[in-house]
Every structure is written in structure tokens, then in C-alpha cells.
Amino acid sequence: MPKVDVAGNVTLFAQNKGFFCGEAIAEMARNGYPDPSNRFFYTQDDLRNNIVAHDSTAPGDLNQWNTDPQGLCDCLQSLSAEPVNWVEFPTISRDDAQMFLQQSIQSTQFPAGVLIRAGEHWVLVVGYETEVDETGKENLKFIHFYDPEPVGIGTDRTIRASTWSGSRYFVKVKTSGTWEGKFVVVGQSPQ
Amino acid sequence: MRHQPTHTFLTPDAAIKAAKRAIQENGMLKWPQCAILRNPGVIPQPPMLTSEPSVEDGGDDSHSFIVPYGLKGEQSPSGVPITRLCILIDAVTGEFEEVATFGMPIAYLQREAAIRIVASALRVPEDHLPVTDASLMFQSSEITHLRVYPFWRIVVKERVYYVDQEGKLYNDIPPGKSGS
Numbered sequence: 411m412p413k414v415d416v417a418g419n420v421t422l423f424a425q426n427k428g429f430f431c432g433e434a435i436a437e438m439a440r441n442g443y444p445d446p447s448n449r450f451f452y453t454q455d456d457l458r459n460n461i462v463a464h465d466s467t468a469p470g471d472l473n474q475w476n477t478d479p480q481g482l483c484d485c486l487q488s489l490s491a492e493p494v495n496w497v498e499f500p501t502i503s504r505d506d507a508q509m510f511l512q513q514s515i516q517s518t519q520f521p522a523g524v525l526i527r528a529g530e531h532w533v534l535v536v537g538y539e540t541e542v543d544e545t546g547k548e549n550l551k552f553i554h555f556y557d558p559e560p561v562g563i564g565t566d567r568t569i570r571a572s573t574w575s576g577s578r579y580f581v582k583v584k585t586s587g588t589w590e591g592k593f594v595v596v597g598q599s600p601q
Numbered sequence: 602m603r604h605q606p607t608h609t610f611l612t613p614d615a616a617i618k619a620a621k622r623a624i625q626e627n628g629m630l631k632w633p634q635c636a637i638l639r640n641p642g643v644i645p646q647p648p649m650l651t652s653e654p655s656v657e658d659g660g661d662d663s664h665s666f667i668v669p670y671g672l673k674g675e676q677s678p679s680g681v682p683i684t685r686l687c688i689l690i691d692a693v694t695g696e697f698e699e700v701a702t703f704g705m706p707i708a709y710l711q712r713e714a715a716i717r718i719v720a721s722a723l724r725v726p727e728d729h730l731p732v733t734d735a736s737l738m739f740q741s742s743e744i745t746h747l748r749v750y751p752f753w754r755i756v757v758k759e760r761v762y763y764v765d766q767e768g769k770l771y772n773d774i775p776p777g778k779s780g781s
Contacts, residue, residue, distance in 0.1 A: 422704050429781040477780040529779045531746040559747045564704035566634045573698045585779040
């Protein structure tokens, strides 16, 4: 059963405030690069300003989000240098989003931010496990992620694939605007 | 809208057995994030039945058992068991859904404490509060996005109150803003 997990590189941080999940994701991600010499800690308050400065200003997105995908992605890239390459991956295809997520983590060893619960909440995926069925097809078995909730506590969660792909977790964004109807991952461009 | 359950739920003992089965079948003892389970002092605590309203109109609520684990004898100052890790089990089928390890140990808000908070807010003696239902529920919202961190739904006569794990009282379930 192929298993990819970068949790050993990433420290779980809880969100400091009820609406700081994006800031906590950025904090964990920036402090969890595969190269230990390139791990930097930024406070969530610092990251808040950076995210606000990069959040979408498109008319349909204004005031809809605390941290939108562009804000998270551009915040992380602004704190990084090439060859680090944070990208947004919004797509209407769950399979494409899941494939991007797995390839991103597997090929770069960076964690990836994912919007769950129709866009309400960010989590940081740090690993996954697959299994091969009788036809030889490789299927997702578990997904491993850090959740910055509860506030001040945080949680290390491993969810079975059918729950992750069900109607409540990795589902299309319902928020109107740029990302509506899309699955959203913010990760490293796979190599 | 709240739906009446149409299924028979596992007993709490069966939920614990399902959690133990999940640990064995998935090899969780070898998972670094579940290292606490290798501690010989770890024991399951009383499972907690939690409901989650359907995300689709007319759909059935889903029900899960949170099976908490903690170290034997470890309690909060108020005598509540300290929880380190939870296994979430489908309350109908017994299937494993999730394992969650908290970043730091927690003590779940107990039913009596949640009722006490409502009584205190209403300035009514606790034993005079006409509670018709007190149950744990989860709904993704400003209160929580975490199924293993549900809130209490307390019905007093026909009015519904919600109490989160920090003891904060709500009149309704506030929707969360996106990306929170």
C-alpha cells in the first residue's frame, strides 16, 4: 500500500482566532518546507496582513472570504523564492483535484492547503495512503491532514477515503464568485 | 430542520468494539499520529453519540459515535476524563470514519455542565430547568468545523439553545464565513 506522508516536516499549529484558519495553514506550510534550512516561522497576525493584501478584490469575491485561495497562495509565494512555486488549483473535477493534491505532495514533499466543507474551512494535507484493487487500479484509502481547529488546540486527523470524498468534506466550493463550483487545492506545482 | 433517526444505533459497548477493530484492522498502532495508543495506560472513555444534519434538504441526519481515548485516571480539575485522541465510528454500521489526535489534551464539556450553563443564563435553578432534550450535534458553522468537537443542543420547552465545548451559549447556529 503506497503511503506518502510529510507530517514529520510539519508542526501542527492551532488557529489563534475563530477566523484564522487560513493564517494557521500558512504558518504550518511555511514552517514545513522539506529543506529544514528553508523553514520559517511567521506569526498568524503577520500572515493575516499578508493574506489580506493578496486576497481577491474581484467584485464577486469581496467580503466573501476570510482567506481565499488567491490570498493563501500569493501570501506563501511572497514569503518564498524559486524554485518554490505555490499554485492555486481550482477545478470542477474531483479526480483532477485529488490527483493534483497527491502528485504535489508526492513529488515535492510539500504539504498542501485544501478547502473542505464547501469552502468554509482550510486544512493542510500532509499525507495519504492508497491501495491497489483487484483490477490493478490504485485507489485512495486514507487522507492525513492537520486541522487548525479547535482554536488554540488543533487536530491531527486521518480520514478514510470514502468519508473524505463524501458529501461533507472535499466538495465543491459553494461561495459565490471566482471559486464557486470548484474543488480547490493550494500546493506546489508537481514536478 | 431536524429529522428523526430511522436507524438502530450501536450500543456504546459495540462502538468501543468497533473502534478497537478499526485500530487493529488499519494498523493504527504503527501510525505516528496515533502513538498515544501504544501507551499501556490508554483506555477508551464513554462513547458520545453525535448527530449531523443532512447537507441536502430532506436527507437523513448522519450519526456517529465519538470514542475518546485517554490515560487511565487522568482527569481535569472538575473530574472530567482527559481525552487525547478520538475515533469516529458510524453509529449505524460501525464503520471507521476518522481518527483525530488533539494538539493538546482536552476535557469534553459534559451534559450536566451544558445544562448548567443554560440554566445560569436563564437565571433558573438547574433542577427547575424544563429540559426536554440535551444531545450532542455537529454542524459545520462558526461554532466548529470539527466533527470530534461537537456542541450541545439543549431544548428547554420548545426553545433550542446551543453550547459549544468552551461553554459559550448560542441562540442559533451561526454560519461560518468562507475560508475560516
